[in-house]
């Protein structure tokens with residue numbers, strides 16, 4: 001630990017970082033916990049680690065302790081001077097950009113191997129995950145703290161009530177583990193929900209071939225009306241009976257019964273009709 005850096009509570013006080021709800025600010029002040037999160041990501045000493053929302057820098061410190069070279073994107077101006085102190089403690093290893101991550105293409109930041117590690121603002125967590133999960137070519141891993149309920153949806157398999165678009169998108173090209181559950185009390189201030197750190201690593205090859213855009217359309221149509229049989233919910237995509245036949249699927253099934261490979265077969269059928 002860099003003993004010359006002040007405790008995070010002092011950083012928050014000195015830099016007037018009273019947490020703002022609108023920015024999803026729930027800070028982690030326990031450096032043992034941030035070190036555990038960094039360990040979930042494995043060896044991060046090579047390439048670039050992109051951190052979204054470093055805030056007062058608790059997780060950032062852990063990433064730097066683990067020998068990462070970090071590019072951090074933070075929207076809150078107040079955090080920038082606090083992070084300058086962290087940057088000075090690890091010269092040349094932390095670059096902080098002030099900006100909105102929603103306007104940034106993280107897939108081109110720094111060099112490879114490129115990974116994302118973040119305690120995400122929950123109001124934009126799902127949107128960011130969808131974006132990053134669509135780029136297994138760009139990221140060697142995603143290690144992110146999200147709401148426990150969203151983490152469960154990402155990792156869900158067919159047959160489960162929470163299996164949905166996010167599960168198919170993740171399961172198609174990533175191996176996802178729910179690595180660490182974190183209770184509300186671990187944050188300042190505590191959020192209303194439980195949290196989980198997920199760790200996602202790209203599969204060597206996708207579960208099955210499919211065009212990403214068409215797969216997104218198929219899952220949107222099917223899960224958009226998840227109580228309906230697919231022969232009914234897929235009508236917007238063409239002759240749904242013929243599509244099911246071409247994909248080798250029972251048209252009376254509901255979407256939560258269809259595997260990732262089944263959705264890929266449907267996407268190929270749509271492409272070929």
Ligand code: SAM
Nearest residue numbers: 023026027028053054055075076100101119121
């Ligand atoms: N990493 C810190 C920690 O673990 O203590 C803070 C995590 S806090 C849950 C989320 C952080 O994301 C906040 O610092 C917040 O200011 C930042 N943030 C929120 N919306 C953002 C956006 N659109 N772009 C970049 N940063 C954002």
